[in-house]
Amino acid sequence: MATFSPLIDRLLETLRVLPGVGPRTAQRMAFHLLERDREGGRRLAEVLGEALERVGYCERCRNLTESRLCSICEDARRDDHALCVVESPADLLAIEEAGGFRGRYFVLHGHLSPIDGIGPADLGLDQLEALVHQRQIEELILATNPTVEGEATAHYIAEQLRALGVRCSRLAYGVPMGGELEYVDGGTLSRAFMGRQPFGEQDAN
Amino acid sequence: MATFSPLIDRLLETLRVLPGVGPRTAQRMAFHLLERDREGGRRLAEVLGEALERVGYCERCRNLTESRLCSICEDARRDDHALCVVESPADLLAIEEAGGFRGRYFVLHGHLSPIDGIGPADLGLDQLEALVHQRQIEELILATNPTVEGEATAHYIAEQLRALGVRCSRLAYGVPMGGELEYVDGGTLSRAFMGRQPFGEQDAN
Ligand SMILES: [Zn+2]
Ligand SMILES: [Zn+2]
Numbered sequence: 001m002a003t004f005s006p007l008i009d010r011l012l013e014t015l016r017v018l019p020g021v022g023p024r025t026a027q028r029m030a031f032h033l034l035e036r037d038r039e040g041g042r043r044l045a046e047v048l049g050e051a052l053e054r055v056g057y058c059e060r061c062r063n064l065t066e067s068r069l070c071s072i073c074e075d076a077r078r079d080d081h082a083l084c085v086v087e088s089p090a091d092l093l094a095i096e097e098a099g100g101f102r103g104r105y106f107v108l109h110g111h112l113s114p115i116d117g118i119g120p121a122d123l124g125l126d127q128l129e130a131l132v133h134q135r136q137i138e139e140l141i142l143a144t145n146p147t148v149e150g151e152a153t154a155h156y157i158a159e160q161l162r163a164l165g166v167r168c169s170r171l172a173y174g175v176p177m178g179g180e181l182e183y184v185d186g187g188t189l190s191r192a193f194m195g196r197q198p199f200g201e202q203d204a205n
Numbered sequence: 206m207a208t209f210s211p212l213i214d215r216l217l218e219t220l221r222v223l224p225g226v227g228p229r230t231a232q233r234m235a236f237h238l239l240e241r242d243r244e245g246g247r248r249l250a251e252v253l254g255e256a257l258e259r260v261g262y263c264e265r266c267r268n269l270t271e272s273r274l275c276s277i278c279e280d281a282r283r284d285d286h287a288l289c290v291v292e293s294p295a296d297l298l299a300i301e302e303a304g305g306f307r308g309r310y311f312v313l314h315g316h317l318s319p320i321d322g323i324g325p326a327d328l329g330l331d332q333l334e335a336l337v338h339q340r341q342i343e344e345l346i347l348a349t350n351p352t353v354e355g356e357a358t359a360h361y362i363a364e365q366l367r368a369l370g371v372r373c374s375r376l377a378y379g380v381p382m383g384g385e386l387e388y389v390d391g392g393t394l395s396r397a398f399m400g401r402q403p404f405g406e407q408d409a410n
Contacts, residue, residue, distance in 0.1 A: 004269065004270070004275075004276065004294075004298070005260070005269070005270040005271050005272060005275065005276060006271075007252075007255065007256050007259060007260060007271045008256065008260060008269060008270070008271075010252050010256075011252050011253060011256040014245075014248055014249045014252040014253070015249065015253075017238070017242055017245030017246065017248065017249050018234050018237070018238075018249070019233055019234060019237045020230070020233070025225070027295070027298065028224055028225070028295075029223050029224060030256075031293065031294055031295045032223070032224045033222070033223075033253070033257065034256065034257070034260055034269055034294075035269075035293060035294065035295075035314065037222055038257050040219075040222030041222065041253060041257045042254065042257050043219055043222065044219045044220065044222050044223070044250075044253065045249075045250045045251075045253040045254035045257065046250075046254070047212075047215050047216050047219040048216060048219070048220075048238070048246060048249065048250040048253075049247065049250035049251070049254070050212065051212050051213065051215075051216040051235075051239065052238065052239070052243050052246045052247050052250065054212060055210070055212060055213060055239055064209065064210070064213060064239055064240075065209070065210040065213070066210050066211075066212040066213075067210060070209075070210060071209065071210060088236065088240060089209075089236055089239075089240065090232070090233075090236045090240075093209070093232065109240065
């Protein structure tokens with residue numbers, strides 16, 4: 001498909017760095033911006049460039065931010081005693097959107113993966129330890145993913161930090177709300193059985 | 206949802222200039238670029254900015270290009286006698302991908318729409334007339350959209366250019382290939398009846 005100019009072909013190809021964007025969607029995006037919204041496209045190029053240039057990690061919790069501290073660390077109304085450890089900013093956002101948790105976060109940006117050479121230092125675990133120590137965190141909620149790697153990472157952190165006298169917890173496993181049992185996978189179902197609770201007490205913790 | 210920094214919020218908002226991108230997809234895109242592909246994101250910002258800066262219209266046919274002439278106008282192997290008029294570069298690309306047509310194009314970038322103040326000059330119709338005249342076009346294929354506005358535009362152009370002795374044609378209406386009749390809309394079906402052809406001659410034109 002070399003009907004267009006080299007620069008447009010390059011644009012079509014480059015748009016595919018976006019997740020979920022195939023050749024057809026890239027075409028639709030390129031034509032939309034070139035034909036109907038050049039101003040919006042220019043703004044996107046500019047803001048994207050600026051964000052990639054300036055957004056780094058919060059000094060305290062490693063959340064994404066262009067400031068020294070992220071808005072959650074800056075928020076004086078949050079509970080300083082509970083710290084929730086997540087693998088990614090997307091997980092943090094999902095928990096924020098779910099609502100309910102009012103403590104602080106720590107973002108690992110990944111999980112332990114010896115095979116990929118990702119060790120404790122890459123996840124900022126020394127920084128996490130210092131934070132727990134300095135800020136007198138009482139409870140550490142290990143909200144890494146419910147995967148083999150996420151589990152292993154949670155275990156490693158719990159081992160490392162229990163020495164500091166911090167209480168470590170993990171999100172409850174169980175069947176997801178609102179679904180139908182027949183579509184829940186077997187591993188989740190058996191975990192939900194093992195973790196079963198007396199009727200009426202499910203929401204008590 | 207002000208959990209993120211002003212710059213990230215601005216990025217999430219700006220990504221939505223892309224067609225089909227809602228809040229959730231914008232989030233996924235932003236995190237992907239910030240967490241996993243900063244290099245790709247930088248390239249996208251750069252190429253997008255450059256394309257919006259440099260891509261304009263082909264001097265001859267108004268196709269999108271950053272050069273004086275587009276690659277189709279530059280292609281010496283194309284048939285100079287047939288010119289296909291389309292509303293948009295996306296339509297041009299669809300026809301190219303379908304294959305079969307080896308002539309040249311003219312891109313209107315829209316259709317006549319008095320209510321929006323879009324008249325013949327906005328569609329480059331003087332330029333089209335000069336082109337037909339200068340390059341001795343024999344057949345003009347009016348491939349505007351099969352909509353009320355597309356029809357009106359095709360009629361207007363045919364009226365204007367028939368005086369130059371050029372033959373004007375329109376894409377055949379009919380049922381789309383490969384579909385099932387029961388899902389074809391009534392207007393299309395009755396057009397297909399009116400345009401019915403002796404068995405064995407459907408592909409003869
Ligand atoms: Zn922070
Ligand atoms: Zn051209």
